Amino acid sequence: MMQALLNGLVSGLLIALPAIALSLTYGILNFANFSIGAMITTGAYLAYIANTSLGAPIVLAAPLAAVGLALIAIAIQRGVYRRIRNADHVTLLVASMGVAFVLENVLRFFYGADVRTLDVPVARPLIWHGLRLNHEQLQIAVVALSAMAAVAFLLKRTRLGRAMRAISDDPDLAEVRGIERARTVDWTWAISGVLTALAGVMIALDGIVDPLIGMNYLVSVFAAAVIGGLGNPFGAVVGALIIGLVEETSALAVSTTYRQGISFVVLVLVLLMRPQGLFGAVRIRR
Amino acid sequence: MTGYLVAILTFVSLAVLIGFALNVQWGQAGMINFGLAGFYGVGAYTAAILSKQGVDGFTAAVAAIAVTAAISAIVSLATIRLREDYLAITTLAFSESVRLVLMNETWLTGGTNGIRDIPRPLVGLIGGEYYEGFFLALCLILVAIVYLVLDRIIRSPFGRAMRAVREDDVVAATLGKNVLALRVKAFAIGGAVLGLAGTLHAYYFTYIDPGEFAGFITVYAFMTAIVGGKGSNRGLLVGACTVMVLLEGTRFLKDFVPFLSAQQAASLRLAMIGAGLILILIFRPDGLSSEYRLSVQKPVHPAPIPD
Amino acid sequence: MTVSAEALEMRDVCAGYGASDILASITLQAARGRITTIAGPNGAGKSTLMKTLVGLLRPRLGQILTDGRDITHLSPPQRALAGLGYVPQERNVFKNLTIGENLRIGFEFIRRKVADKEFNAARERVLDLFPDLSARLGEAAGTLSGGQRQMLAMGCALIPGPTTLLLDEPSAGLSPRYVTTMLDAVAAVNRAGVTVIMIEQNLIEAMRVSHDVILLVAGGIRGKWDASVFLSDPDVRSLFLGGAKEKSAGSGQERVSDDASAA
Numbered sequence: 001m002m003q004a005l006l007n008g009l010v011s012g013l014l015i016a017l018p019a020i021a022l023s024l025t026y027g028i029l030n031f032a033n034f035s036i037g038a039m040i041t042t043g044a045y046l047a048y049i050a051n052t053s054l055g056a057p058i059v060l061a062a063p064l065a066a067v068g069l070a071l072i073a074i075a076i077q078r079g080v081y082r083r084i085r086n087a088d089h090v091t092l093l094v095a096s097m098g099v100a101f102v103l104e105n106v107l108r109f110f111y112g113a114d115v116r117t118l119d120v121p122v123a124r125p126l127i128w129h130g131l132r133l134n135h136e137q138l139q140i141a142v143v144a145l146s147a148m149a150a151v152a153f154l155l156k157r158t159r160l161g162r163a164m165r166a167i168s169d170d171p172d173l174a175e176v177r178g179i180e181r182a183r184t185v186d187w188t189w190a191i192s193g194v195l196t197a198l199a200g201v202m203i204a205l206d207g208i209v210d211p212l213i214g215m216n217y218l219v220s221v222f223a224a225a226v227i228g229g230l231g232n233p234f235g236a237v238v239g240a241l242i243i244g245l246v247e248e249t250s251a252l253a254v255s256t257t258y259r260q261g262i263s264f265v266v267l268v269l270v271l272l273m274r275p276q277g278l279f280g281a282v283r284i285r286r
Numbered sequence: 287m288t289g290y291l292v293a294i295l296t297f298v299s300l301a302v303l304i305g306f307a308l309n310v311q312w313g314q315a316g317m318i319n320f321g322l323a324g325f326y327g328v329g330a331y332t333a334a335i336l337s338k339q340g341v342d343g344f345t346a347a348v349a350a351i352a353v354t355a356a357i358s359a360i361v362s363l364a365t366i367r368l369r370e371d372y373l374a375i376t377t378l379a380f381s382e383s384v385r386l387v388l389m390n391e392t393w394l395t396g397g398t399n400g401i402r403d404i405p406r407p408l409v410g411l412i413g414g415e416y417y418e419g420f421f422l423a424l425c426l427i428l429v430a431i432v433y434l435v436l437d438r439i440i441r442s443p444f445g446r447a448m449r450a451v452r453e454d455d456v457v458a459a460t461l462g463k464n465v466l467a468l469r470v471k472a473f474a475i476g477g478a479v480l481g482l483a484g485t486l487h488a489y490y491f492t493y494i495d496p497g498e499f500a501g502f503i504t505v506y507a508f509m510t511a512i513v514g515g516k517g518s519n520r521g522l523l524v525g526a527c528t529v530m531v532l533l534e535g536t537r538f539l540k541d542f543v544p545f546l547s548a549q550q551a552a553s554l555r556l557a558m559i560g561a562g563l564i565l566i567l568i569f570r571p572d573g574l575s576s577e578y579r580l581s582v583q584k585p586v587h588p589a590p591i592p593d
Numbered sequence: 594m595t596v597s598a599e600a601l602e603m604r605d606v607c608a609g610y611g612a613s614d615i616l617a618s619i620t621l622q623a624a625r626g627r628i629t630t631i632a633g634p635n636g637a638g639k640s641t642l643m644k645t646l647v648g649l650l651r652p653r654l655g656q657i658l659t660d661g662r663d664i665t666h667l668s669p670p671q672r673a674l675a676g677l678g679y680v681p682q683e684r685n686v687f688k689n690l691t692i693g694e695n696l697r698i699g700f701e702f703i704r705r706k707v708a709d710k711e712f713n714a715a716r717e718r719v720l721d722l723f724p725d726l727s728a729r730l731g732e733a734a735g736t737l738s739g740g741q742r743q744m745l746a747m748g749c750a751l752i753p754g755p756t757t758l759l760l761d762e763p764s765a766g767l768s769p770r771y772v773t774t775m776l777d778a779v780a781a782v783n784r785a786g787v788t789v790i791m792i793e794q795n796l797i798e799a800m801r802v803s804h805d806v807i808l809l810v811a812g813g814i815r816g817k818w819d820a821s822v823f824l825s826d827p828d829v830r831s832l833f834l835g836g837a838k839e840k841s842a843g844s845g846q847e848r849v850s851d852d853a854s855a856a
Contacts, residue, residue, distance in 0.1 A: 032371045034320070034378070083568045090318060090370055094508055095567050097320060101505050101560030109553040162690070162698050169687040172649055175669035176679045177749065178702030219379040226375065261386050264379040268364045271376065275368050 003131055004248045010137040012224075012244025013144035015217065017199040019224040019236035020151060021192035027168035027231035028188050029081070031092035035100035036196060036221055040214030042103050043069045043193075043200030045111065048209045051118050058120055062143075062201045066194040073193035074186050082182070108211045116209045118201075136206040143198055148237060151191070155233065160187055168231065219260040220247065223267040229280020238278060242266075292418050296490055298530050299425035303483035304503065305510040305522040306432055307476040313517030314440060315472035316452030317362065318374040322507050324381025325477055327388060327499030329354040329484025334401045334494055335394065343407025343489065351481035358477025359470050366466050381504075388496035400495025404488050425486055432479055433519055439475070440519070448472050502556060506533075509563045515572060532562060599658070600625040600757050600788035601646065606655030608645045614653065615641045617812040623757075623805070625660070628779065628789040630799045630820065633809035634833055639792045640682070642809065643761045646790070647679045648672045659757065673703050678755030678787075682762045685746035688735030692726055692745055695734050699749030719748040722778050740771030747775065751782060758782065760791035764798060776802050800824055808832055 018036050025033045033039075046068040050061035076099055084091055125134035155161035163184045166174040175181060203213055224243045228235025243263055250262045270277065304322060311317045319325070329350045336346035361380050365372040388395045395401065406417070439445050450457070451468050459465050488494055506529065514525025533555070546554065599622040609615040615638045623629040633639055644650040646657060648669035657665045664672055673679075687695050696719065700712050720727045723744040729737075734745060743763060750758060763779065764772040772795065780802040783789050793799035800806070803820040808829065815832045823829060 032375060034374070080564055080568070084571070085568075091567055091571060093318065093371065093374055094512075095564055097501075097505060097508070098560045098563035098567070101501060102557050102564070105553045105557035105560065109550050109557060112547075112549055159701055162694060163702070165690060166687050166698055169689050170684055172669075173681065173684060173687065176647055176649070176673060176681070177698055178670045178673040178753070179698070180670050180702075215382075219382050222375045222379065226372070230371070255390065257390050258383075258386055260379070261383040264376075264383045267379055268376065271364050271368065271372060275365075275372065 001249075001252070004252055005245060006131055006133065007137070008245035008248030009241060010133075010140050010244070011248055012241035014140050014199055014202055015220050015224050015244055016237045016240035017144055017147055017195040018217070018221045019228065019240045020148070020233045021195040022221060022225045023228065023231055023233045023236040024164070024188055025192050026225070027233075028164060028185060029092065031089040031096070032222070032230065033192075034093060034096040034218075035076075035103060037214035037216075037218035038100040038103035039069060039073070039193065039196045040200040040203065040217060040221075041107060041211060042072065042214075043197030044204040044209050044213060045107055045200075046197060047201040047204060048116060048118060051120075052116075058118065058201070058205065061118075062198065065201055066197040069197035069200075070190040070193035073189040073196075077186060077189045082185075104211050104215070111211070113211060118204050118209065120205060136202070139205065140202045143202060147195060147198055151195070151233060154191070160184065164188055216260065219267070220263045223263040223270070226267060226275075227270050227277050229277030232277070232279045235277055235279035289418065292422050294530065294534060296418075296422050296425055298526055299422070299429050300483050300487055300490075301506065301510060301530060302429055302523060302526045303432060303479055303486070304507045305514070305526055306436055306519060307479035307483070308507045308511045309517055309519055309522055310436060310439075310479070311473050311476035313511060314445065314452065315448045315469055316370065317469060317473055318370045319377045319473075319476070320374045320504055321361075321377030321379075321381030321384075322480065323499045323501060323503040324377070324384035325354055325358055325480045326484045326487070326503055327381075327384055327494075327496070328357055329481035330488040330494050330499070331388065331395055331401070331484075332481070333485035334404045334488040337405050337488070338401065338403075343405075347407075347482065347485045350485040351478045354481030354484065355474045355478040358480070359474040362470055362473035366469055381499075385496055385499065388499070395496070398496060400493060401488075402493050404492045404494070406489045406492060421490060425490075428482065428486070432482070436475075436479075436519055444468075444471075502559070505560060505563055509559065509566065512563070512566050512571065529559075529562070533559065599623060600627075600660065601790060602658045603642075603646075604656045604658070606645060606652045606657065608641060608650055608652040608655075610641075610650075615812050616645065616652075619655070619809075619812075619814055621807055621814055621817070623788065623790045623807075625788050626783075626786065627804040628783050628791070628802055628820075629805045629807060630796075630803040631790065631792050631807050631809055632794075632796055632799070632823075636811075637809045638812040639809055640761060643679075643681075643759060643792060646759055647677065670702070673753075673755075676756035678750035678753070678758045680743075680746045680750045680758070680760045680763060682765055682792075686734040686737070686742050686749065688733065690734060691731050692734055692737070693730035695745060695749050696730075696752055699752045703753035715752050715754065719752050722751070722781065723748055723774075740767045740774075743767060743771065743775060744778075747778060751787075755787065757788045757790065760789065760793075762792050762794060764793060764795045772798055796824060 018040055021039075022033055022036050025031075043065050046065035047058070047061045050056045050064040051058060054061075056064060080095055080099060081087070081092055084095060123135040125132050126138065127133075153161075155165060163174070163179045164187075166177065166179055167181060167184055171181065199217075200214065203217070207213070220243050221240075224240035225236045226239070227242055228237065228239030243266065246266055247259050247262055251259070254262065304326060308319065308322065311319050332350040332353045333346045336349055337343065341349070361377060362373065365376050389398050391397070392399075406421070408420075447468055451465050510522060510525040510529050512525070513528055514521030514523070601623040603619050603621050606616055606619045607614045619642065631639055631642065641650065645652055648664075648667060648671070652665065655665070656663055659675060659677065662675070664675055664677075667675065687698065690698070696716055697712070700715055701707075704711070704715075725741055726745055726748060729741075734742065737745060747760070747763065758779075760779070763775045767775065776798050779789055779791065783802075791799070791803075800820045800823060806818045806820050806823040808815040808818070810832060816828075818826060818829075
């Protein structure tokens with residue numbers, strides 16, 4: 001049981017990164033980015049390319065993947081989302097689904113559906129009082145916590161962070177107070193890309209790289225963000241930990257293949273009981 | 287050649303039915319269903335499982351329609367008061383969960399191996415080479431029936447109520463419309479059509495597996511709905527044909543780019559469909575037709591100020 | 594055509610939402626260093642006019658100039674950089690951010706790359722104007738009362754040192770004490786050199802501090818008066834209610850009509 005809790009916390013930390021990314025873009029752009037699963041996968045593949053084709057060790061491949069995905073995210077924002085004239089949240093939602101589809105199939109085009117792995121040295125897990133923590137889990141914890149600290153600092157203490165929070169609060173007022181929307185949005189996507197790529201790399205480290213790995217986390221990530229309150233990055237972390245714990249502990253009773261099904265059930269329960277999540281404001285239709 | 291055409295037209299009929307369902311749920315009632323593929327799969331598997339058990343084609347179809355409609359209603363209940371994003375998330379999550387169930391509950395669904403040799407309705411009566419043609423005719427008749435039924439619904443007070451709710455549900459509620467009931471009904475009607483489409487899919491292909499009910503169907507459906515002009519069933523026919531032409535046209539891509547493997551060609555085509563959806567949203571979000579609406583005169587200049 | 598040194602000028606501006614215009618060929622001038630009130634009945638288009646001045650609504654036709662410079666195609670952030678400050682009527686503070694953060698944001702995107710010392714000095718000036726705010730810098734703006742929120746909103750608009758301040762109903766929904774505070778602040782700010790253009794329904798209070806009044810009715814300008822005589826002018830009532838189209842010739846005051854032919 002304790003092992004399940006530990007695994008759950010680590011799993012939650014992993015999910016937290018794309019959940020934060022989802023909340024950030026939701027807060028600023030007011031739509032749920034359905035391509036987040038495909039973005040996770042893309043991040044993993046970018047690291048794979050850096051790792052195997054360029055021979056970079058993971059310590060280098062991960063940041064390269066992060067920067068790469070940040071640039072791709074900005075390109076998508078400028079090439080797709082910004083060009084949609086009637087940019088209401090529904091159209092953007094559907095567009096993001098199209099983006100997901102394109103990303104996934106482009107990856108499949110170049111790399112096929114074969115399963116690949118990152119080239120990393122194998123290491124022995126750590127044992128502590130009967131609890132097992134393997135290297136990948138330790139990496140996940142360290143990277144995720146550092147990333148979250150960085151995001152918290154960014155939001156609370158930098159001008160960009162204030163700009164992001166201001167636009168999230170009231171876009172028109174933000175413009176009037178001198179905040180350039182387009183630039184801030186670009187930066188938000190860049191940050192989203194970095195967080196999502198890191199998650200993708202860590203998922204790949206702990207397992208495999210194939211075109212669907214991100215998709216396998218999509219429901220969990222959304223559930224985490226919704227539980228926390230869509231648009232609240234801090235809430236997303238809490239939501240992610242909850243989802244991680246629930247998924248891992250449920251594995252004691254139900255087959256692990258239903259992991260996302262469990263998250264679906266949790267999601268529905270949260271939406272029925274407290275749709276605004278723990279920390280959000282409920283957006284009733286219009 | 288005729289065999290090819292018959293096959294294409296059958297695919298188009300299925301696509302049109304899925305599009306009709308989306309038009310009711312999204313076009314008319316404003317509810318985003320990102321889990322279309324999942325509901326479609328529920329319909330197909332219900333019909334397949336029952337048929338394999340010996341239930342006759344018609345009864346199995348009715349059961350599939352009922353089951354899919356009921357499940358649609360239940361799924362929509364969770365997010366009925368919330369913004370469209372939440373329904374989109376929930377339906378997608380539902381679709382993923384359906385996929386997991388299909389893959390794992392081998393005793394029921396055959397797991398990743400799927401279900402083979404689904405008995406086709408009336409195949410004993412109409413044998414061999416005429417069956418494909420008969421089936422196409424059946425599909426086209428059903429498409430026509432569904433079109434007429436949905437058209438009546440769209441023009442009815444219920445249809446107007448749905449659209450009122452889509453535009454501004456606060457106003458609709460104050461006018462006395464039961465917003466919740468309307469939304470659930472609309473979603474269920476769409477679900478019923480999806481159940482029918484799934485059933486036809488199962489009978490036509492006689493083999494289904496979980497991999498068929500993937501996101502591609504959803505993207506494709508949205509594309510046909512948007513190209514045709516959201517909400518317009520007539521436009522949908524145009525949309526479905528356009529998208530099918532695109533789809534089939536790119537099938538021949540392999541001939542022009544010979545060094546692509548089959549897998550790559552398939553991925554490229556799917557990527558192009560996704561790109562197509564994006565392009566339509568950017569350049570032609572209102573599609574090619576417009577929806578049924580009593581024409582309204584819009585004033586161009588402000589009224590002159592009376593002296 | 595005289596060379597324009599007006600703080601703010603609109604020439605033949607037509608603007609609206611969707612198919613029809615709310616503002617029909619508006620031409621007006623607001624002089625530098627003065628307080629101009631835009632008055633008019635509900636639905637006249639005053640808020641639309643503000644939004645057009647600020648850049649949240651693009652005019653279909655016409656030009657907007659400040660100190661002779663054409664700003665018609667500038668975005669709201671660019672106009673803020675050009676010296677326009679704006680206090681909206683509602684939704685005028687960032688509710689989820691603290692008072693201190695609101696003020697910081699008001700400053701840092703317009704006065705970029707400026708030393709902290711200058712920000713602190715600017716903030717002190719604002720807090721001198723609205724002392725109520727100093728005790729609560731760490732609290733979320735959403736917890737403030739209506740009057741305090743107005744003060745904060747005005748503080749945020751003032752803190753970067755705008756040359757022209759646009760106010761949309763600064764006294765709306767406020768108790769009499771706050772109304773006086775707000776309008777006294779407006780007068781003080783104007784004495785310090787800021788041009789003020791405001792929409793105000795509370796005309797008695799507004800006339801106390803204003804220099805000029807422009808009357809907007811049903812999307813059109815009906816005239817410009819000196820604030821001291823506006824309320825006593827018999828024409829005003831009939832214009833207000835839409836009866837007459839223009840100020841009558843015999844009123845003896847400065848006259849501005851809808852078209853640009855007036856000198």
